[in-house]
Amino acid sequence: MMEPKLVSENIALLNLIFKNLSPAYFKVRFWTGEEWAPPGLKEPKVTIVIKNPGILAHLLAFPTDVRLGEAYIYDDLDFEGDIYSVFPLGEYLRQLYPRLLTNPFFWRSLFKLRMSVRRARRLEGRQAAKLKGKTHSIERDKQAISYHYDLPPEFYATYLDPMMVYSCAYFRSPDQDLATAQKNKLELVCRKLRLKPGERVLDIGCGWGGFVIYAAKKYRVKILGITLSENQVKYANEWIKREGLEDLAEVRLLDYRQLDEKEPFDKLVSIGMFEHVGSSKLWTYFRKAWKLLKPGGVFLNHGIAADWSWRIKRWSFTDRYVFPDGELLPIYKTLTVAERVGFEIRDVESLREHYVLTLRHWVKNLEKNYEKARQFVDEPTYRVWRLYMAGSAYAFSINEQSVFQSLLVKNRERGENDLPLTREDIYLNWDIME
Incomplete structure (x- = not known):
């Protein structure tokens, strides 16, 4: 999938999910430098930088905090500005997700974009804990x-x-x-x-x-x-x-x-x-x-x-x-x-x-x-x-x-x-x- 098509697919997905967000307080910048903002945005509190074309679909297919955290710590996406403004989006998605599950367009978009996930060079460093033995020994x-x-x-x-x-x-x-x-x-x-x-x-x-x-x-x-x-x-x-x-x-x-x-x-x-x-x-x-x-x-x-x-x-x-x-x-x-x-x-x-x-x-x-x-x-x-x-x-x-x-x-x-x-x-x- 060519770069313009990848960006447009991501934008279509964002439009579906955040069309009713009010008030709008964030914007998205893609790996190409193009930007998207919800309707009515005046001054963004935080900019979500998407560096991997398929990461949004990866997160939305099974939205857990470990997936979001790993996307951030390994640089598939980044947050510029007020990082606290990211967390209310999680609440918004939890409330919306039951309706998204029954939306065919949502799943078609996820499938297309997940096919384009490219595992770019991940940042080297801290890995998940791997403990051995009985819990709380x-x-x-x-x-x-x-x-x-x-x-x-x-x-x-x-x-x-x-x-x-x-x-x-x-x-x-x-x-x-x-x-x-x-x-x-x-x-x-x-x-x-x-x-x-x-x-x-x-x-x-x-x-x-x-x-x-x-x-x-x-x-x-x-x-x-x-x-x-x-x-x-x-x-x-x-x-x-x-x-x-x-x-x-x-x-x-x-x-x-x-x-x-x-x-x-x-x-x-x-x-x-x-x-x-x-x-x-x-x-x-x-x-x-x-x-x-x-x-x-x-x-x-x-x-x-x-x-x-x-x-x-x-x-x-x-x-x-x-x-x-x-x-x-x-x-x-x-x-x-x-x-x-x-x-x-x-x-x-x-x-x-x-x-x-x-x-x-x-x-x-x-x-x-x-x-x-x-x-x-x-x-x-x-x-x-x-x-x-x-x-x-x-x-x-x-x-x-x-x-x-x-x-x-x-x-x-x-x-x-x-x-x-x-x-x-x-x-x-x-x-x-x-």
Whole structure:
């Protein structure tokens, strides 16, 4: 099929699908340089660049997020401008697709164009995760964590704040900068835990050590961080040494299930690790936390929540290229298991809107630091991160996903604990470590 014919077939397909889109906010540029826009377009928010003549038909024949993601990360198509504007098109297509399935013209167009798919040179780089072993075994979880977190720390530094916090920030006003908002979050967690000097604290899934450093430096607690990422352990312990905190802080390469229970902790915290636990290990996770905690102690569990039970992993871009074996669970399921283990639920706070702001900061930083990021990772990896973080921001903005901080207490006999009657102390005399 000649180039003009290929372009006209793509245009006919776009006209069929988007003729009723209102308001129009995107345009398409083809590999030839020709452009198409929906009726009524004034100013496009994003331009979708089609580089492979048959990719549109390939995506529409079986529209899954893994197909779209692979088309983008391997450069069959590209997005110029506001990447967030791409995601509402997915909703539009999901609503329209049942009608397209019964349209003969739609299928004839797809057949013609799919015959012209040319597998142009694909970008070299990141491939889908290939994990071995039983799901959520310690060894397989280590593979999953390594797949996402064992890239060079310098890459993460291109979009994270100076404390290298890879979880939702806490914005006391919408215009706060990311660094301040992340210190706000660290301070908020310390205050919810009511940390006191000399207490023994465990950070489950400590990342590069941001909370470990903050809590040890400001609150003078003795804190142990654990992670399954070798790069994070190395980075965190070097940071601890630079800060002169070796007598208070340590990070180990360790799964929470392997931790000795002989000397329990005063406080536990898990910030942004819970997504890796899995529904089959919920009881194991909370029961282990219960055993690791002293009577009267508190556990702050910070994690993303959603109902992903309907998702099929082989069609999921996130599972294949971002967080293999990651699971998002509805908050009621999490808290139900925590209660059955024996914890009392004392406080639950949603930070959903805060994660929208956080992710938008990360995407902006990543795009701004493109050249620097490419010094440490290949082009497909950069694209994976740009796409997944922008898509996550959109999911949080429409309440498809949320994030909660749950404060759990292991009461002493007869329900006794040391928590105050109100939450007022958390917000009084607010100050963060400079």
